[in-house]
Amino acid sequence: MRATLAAVILLAVIVGLIVAAARIWRRRAQGGEVDGGVDIIPYLLLALAVGTAGFTLAALARSSLTGNQLAGRPTGEIAGALAGLVVSAPIAFLLWRRQAARRKIYPEAAGWPVYLTLIELAFLAAFFFSVWDLAGAIFGEGAGANWTDLLVYGGIVAFNWWSERREPARGDARDLPRLTGSGVALIALAIGLIGSLTWLLSLAYDGIWGLDNVPEPATPLTLLFVAGPIWAYRWLPPWEDEPGSLLNFYLGLTTTVTLTMVIGALLTVVVMVITFFFGERPAPASDHFSDLPVTLAVLLGAGPLWWHHVRRLARERTGARRGYEYAMAAVGLATLVGSSVALVEAAFTPTLAGTDNAATLLTLGCIVITAGWVWLYFWRRAQRASPRQQEVRALPRRFYLVGMAIVLGLTAAGSLIAVLVIVFRALLGEVDGMGGNLRLPVALTLVSGLATWHLVDQLRDDRAGTAATTVKPFSVTVICSHPGNLGAMFPREARVRVIYRDDNLAVIDEDMASAIVTAIDGRSSFVWVDQDGFRIAPARER
Amino acid sequence: MTGLEPATMSDMDEARRVPGWVFPAIGVATVVLLVVIGLNREPEQFDPDTAAGTVQSYIAALTAGDFDTAAAYWSDDGCIPESDQPTGGVPDISATLVRVDGNDDEATVVIGITDNKADPVDGIYQHDEWFSLVHQDDGWKIRQPAWPYYDQICEEVMT
Numbered sequence: 001m002r003a004t005l006a007a008v009i010l011l012a013v014i015v016g017l018i019v020a021a022a023r024i025w026r027r028r029a030q031g032g033e034v035d036g037g038v039d040i041i042p043y044l045l046l047a048l049a050v051g052t053a054g055f056t057l058a059a060l061a062r063s064s065l066t067g068n069q070l071a072g073r074p075t076g077e078i079a080g081a082l083a084g085l086v087v088s089a090p091i092a093f094l095l096w097r098r099q100a101a102r103r104k105i106y107p108e109a110a111g112w113p114v115y116l117t118l119i120e121l122a123f124l125a126a127f128f129f130s131v132w133d134l135a136g137a138i139f140g141e142g143a144g145a146n147w148t149d150l151l152v153y154g155g156i157v158a159f160n161w162w163s164e165r166r167e168p169a170r171g172d173a174r175d176l177p178r179l180t181g182s183g184v185a186l187i188a189l190a191i192g193l194i195g196s197l198t199w200l201l202s203l204a205y206d207g208i209w210g211l212d213n214v215p216e217p218a219t220p221l222t223l224l225f226v227a228g229p230i231w232a233y234r235w236l237p238p239w240e241d242e243p244g245s246l247l248n249f250y251l252g253l254t255t256t257v258t259l260t261m262v263i264g265a266l267l268t269v270v271v272m273v274i275t276f277f278f279g280e281r282p283a284p285a286s287d288h289f290s291d292l293p294v295t296l297a298v299l300l301g302a303g304p305l306w307w308h309h310v311r312r313l314a315r316e317r318t319g320a321r322r323g324y325e326y327a328m329a330a331v332g333l334a335t336l337v338g339s340s341v342a343l344v345e346a347a348f349t350p351t352l353a354g355t356d357n358a359a360t361l362l363t364l365g366c367i368v369i370t371a372g373w374v375w376l377y378f379w380r381r382a383q384r385a386s387p388r389q390q391e392v393r394a395l396p397r398r399f400y401l402v403g404m405a406i407v408l409g410l411t412a413a414g415s416l417i418a419v420l421v422i423v424f425r426a427l428l429g430e431v432d433g434m435g436g437n438l439r440l441p442v443a444l445t446l447v448s449g450l451a452t453w454h455l456v457d458q459l460r461d462d463r464a465g466t467a468a469t470t471v472k473p474f475s476v477t478v479i480c481s482h483p484g485n486l487g488a489m490f491p492r493e494a495r496v497r498v499i500y501r502d503d504n505l506a507v508i509d510e511d512m513a514s515a516i517v518t519a520i521d522g523r524s525s526f527v528w529v530d531q532d533g534f535r536i537a538p539a540r541e542r
Numbered sequence: 543m544t545g546l547e548p549a550t551m552s553d554m555d556e557a558r559r560v561p562g563w564v565f566p567a568i569g570v571a572t573v574v575l576l577v578v579i580g581l582n583r584e585p586e587q588f589d590p591d592t593a594a595g596t597v598q599s600y601i602a603a604l605t606a607g608d609f610d611t612a613a614a615y616w617s618d619d620g621c622i623p624e625s626d627q628p629t630g631g632v633p634d635i636s637a638t639l640v641r642v643d644g645n646d647d648e649a650t651v652v653i654g655i656t657d658n659k660a661d662p663v664d665g666i667y668q669h670d671e672w673f674s675l676v677h678q679d680d681g682w683k684i685r686q687p688a689w690p691y692y693d694q695i696c697e698e699v700m701t
Contacts, residue, residue, distance in 0.1 A: 060573065063638075064580030067654070070594075071585055071601045072636030076656035076667065078580045085573060093566055 042099055043111030047118040049092035054123060054156045056084030061148035103167060113169035116177035119160045124181055124230075127153040128188040131226050132219060139218030172246075175239065179250045182235035186254065186305070188227035194301035195220025201293035209286040211293070244509060251313055252323030252396075258306035260331055265299035267370045271363045279359040318511045319396065325378045326400035332375030333404060337411075337447050339367040344443040389491060390517060392462045401462070405455040408448045415444035474522055475539065480529035481506040486513040491522070505531045593649035593675045594642050596682040600673075601653070604690065607632040617676055617683035623691040633690050634659045640670060649675045649682070655689070 063077035103112060130149035137145035164177055199217035206214050239247065269292070276288050313321050343364040346357060385391040418441035475495040478486065483498045486508050490496055506529040508516070516527055516534055524539040588595035596615060603612040613626040640652040651673045671689045675682045 057569075057573070060576050060580070064576040064583065068588075068594075068639035069583055069585045070588070070598045070637040070639050070653060071605055072634075072658070073583055074580050074636045074638075074656065076636055076658045078577055080668075082573075082577065089569065097562070 039099075039102065039106065039109040039111040040114060041111075042095055042102075043115040044118075046092060046095040046099060047115050047122075049088045049095060050119060050156075051122050052084055052088035053092050054152065055126075056081045056088065058126075058149050058152040060085070061152055062146055065148050066146050108171040110171050110173050112167070113171065113173040113176045116160060116164050116169055117173075117180045120157065120177050120181045121184060123153050123156045123160065124184045127157055128184070128223065128227065131188075131223055135219040135222035139222075140216065172244070175244055175246045178234055178239075179246055182231060183250065183254075185227050185231035185234055188223055189231045190301060190305060192220045192222075192224030192227050193305075194297045196224050197297035197300050198294050201296050205290075205293050209289070211286075211290060245319065248318065248320035248323065248510060251309055251320045252327060254309045255306060255313065255324045256327040256331065258302045258309065259328060261298055261302035262306055263370065263374060265295050265302065267366060268295045269299070271366050274366065275359040275362050278362060314511050318514050319394075320510075322382075322391075322394050322396040325381055326396040329375055329378040329382065330400055330404055332371050332373075332378060333451060334407075335371035336368065336375055337408065337451050339364055339371055340447045341440065341443045343368055344447075345440050348439055390489070390514070393489075393491070397462075401455050401459050405452055405459065408455065409452040412445050412449040412452050415441040415448065419445055472522065474520075474524040476520060476525050476527060477539065478508075478516075478527045478529065479506075480508050480527075482508065484508040484510065484513055486516060489513050489517045493522070508534075588639075591681060593644065593651050593682050594639055596675060596684070597651045597653060597673050598639075600684060601635075601637055604628070604633055605635060615682075615684050616687055617678065617685045619685070621686045623687060628690040630690060633657070644675070647677050649677075651675060 059077060060081035063074040063081065067074075099111070099115075103109065127150065130146060130153055134145055134147055134150055160177075168174070169177055195215070196217060199215050199220065202211055202214045205211050272289055272292065272295070276285065310324075313324060343361070346360050346364055349357070382391065382397065391397060419438060422437050422441070473493045473495065475497065476490065477497045477499065479499045479501060481501045481504050483496075484507065487496045487498075508529060512529070512534060516536070519536055520527070526537045526539050528535045528537070585598070588598045590596065590599050600612055600615040603609070603615070609626040609628070616622055635658060636656050638654045640654050641650075642652075643650045653671045653673065655669055655671055657667045657669075673687075674685045676685050677683075
């Protein structure tokens with residue numbers, strides 16, 4: 001579980017950092033203020049030094065204050081921790097002072113939010129792991145309760161929040177530390193919530209039908225009560241500015257993951273019921289439905305989390321909304337391809353006498369139908385979106401079409417190679433078992449090939465539609481503090497002129513940019529942006 | 543002008559600002575305190591009739607170089623090292639109890655071992671060791687002792 005969690009967190013942060021770096025790069029390329037450079041390397045070194053110092057301090061506290069010492073004095077642990085501290089602490093101190101001085105000159109350097117993010121990620125995750133371990137040790141059978149980890153990691157997280165409050169992150173990556181904290185706390189909250197619900201539902205199930213193993217509630221309940229307030233502190237307070245790309249990315253990711261969990265749980269319940277009634281030789285009902293508490297706990301835990309986050313997505317087709325819907329379409333399509341191939345394989349696999357594969361076929365059939373429905377639902381929503389020109393040019397659509405075409409195209413090519421190897425081997429005289437070997441690669445080639453063909457065809461349509469639609473040249477004059485990526489959202493026929501205001505009250509975010517492009521709809525216009533939003537006045541056509 | 547200038551926000555910010563030496567001083571004091579506590583720490587005394595206490599006595603015998611006494615804690619059956627002399631000599635370690643699992647008849651004791659002699663550049667010098675114990679007439683006995691006899695061929699004893 002930890003490896004999966006760590007992989008998900010790492011992936012989310014890497015993507016977030018790439019998005020932040022891309023935005024910074026684009027801003028610099030557009031001739032924005034350099035702000036003393038990105039200043040990223042010293043902050044990465046600072047994060048490394050603080051991280052080393054923090055974890056070695058935790059090791060020192062652990063060996064000095066906790067653990068049941070059986071033999072000898074902990075000189076080895078103390079020596080190791082001291083060595084780490086002697087090297088990392090002075091580096092951290094000097095770099096901290098240097099960067100604090102540089103922040104006064106270049107307050108918008110991107111390194112500061114990146115540093116805050118890395119420390120929040122490492123130590124908040126370590127804090128939740130220590131909560132989990134301590135609860136397990138106190139309420140379970142563990143001998144060593146490492147309460148010092150809780151103090152050290154909690155102290156570092158609190159210091160990090162205090163530093164952020166004292167010197168708030170600015171620039172394009174300003175939301176990254178809070179979003180990272182929200183994400184880590186949300187994962188811990190979800191684990192605690194689902195674990196606690198599993199315990200409650202298992203108790204109920206045990207009371208009615210009997211259950212072999214009712215999970216212990218102490219650890220998930222502890223995690224729930226600790227993670228809940230932290231998540232509320234990091235996520236619920238209002239965001240200072242309008243939603244930026246990072247917040248949109250976060251919302252898109254959380255809504256996609258939580259909805260996938262909800263659909264997966266619902267599907268599992270349906271499969272349980274169908275295989276009970278239509279599978280051959282069903283087990284006793286109490287055994288067959290013994291996974292129901294866990295499944296319902298996932299449904300009841302992930303459902304409200306999805307609802308909470310999806311309500312924060314704008315109803316208009318903003319970047320976040322599109323990201324969520326195309327991500328769901330990608331999940332649906334990928335699952336559809338995988339489950340279809342598995343279904344073909346299961347349907348044509350010769351079974352031994354008496355072997356029951358009805359449950360497998362029913363399960364795979366349900367997955368195919370659900371995945372197909374999810375893909376069609378979100379894909380059709382995207383196809384009906386208007387204005388068409390804007391949808392076709394949207395970045396999430398390009399990512400979806402190009403990314404999925406590459407992945408599925410490579411899958412089809414790889415499986416085709418496997419088919420040809422078997423065919424050539426047969427032609428060269430090795431014919432035994434050719435039919436059985438061919439089933440899986442042929443099915444994979446056909447299904448992923450069909451999906452790739454659909455995606456490439458759609459890409460061609462998008463390109464043809466863009467080329468065929470003739471938009472008259474038009475000009476837009478925007479009066480604002482910062483245009484954001486408004487220029488990139490207009491079609492090529494637009495000539496955009498920006499008049500900058502002297503204040504910082506009229507920054508155009510992604511949602512507003514999308515709304516402006518929709519409202520202008522290819523007509524020459526003046527756009528006035530202030531703290532209340534934007535107003536449009538028609539201009540003479542050029 | 544009255545000579546009494548009102549304090550500005552930046553003055554108040556400066557006044558609220560924590561002096562730069564405070565956090566490093568707290569950090570150094572914490573580290574010194576932890577080192578002093580750690581170096582003055584003596585092993586806890588576990589009940590020798592328990593599984594954890596048996597492992598503690600066994601490790602104490604090994605670290606004292608009393609290999610005959612250590613071998614007395616081995617179970618009669620199972621896979622027993624061909625010699626009671628560890629190839630690496632007397633182990634110079636500190637050990638902590640990580641976990642004890644089991645029941646009245648069998649137990650697994652997990653120990654965290656830090657090797658004080660190991661060259662830290664060469665590799666891991668902190669590791670966990672699992673001791674499998676069985677309860678016999680005369681108390682808990684260690685079955686198939688591994689550490690610190692890794693490099694010895696064990697001899698299966700059938701009773």
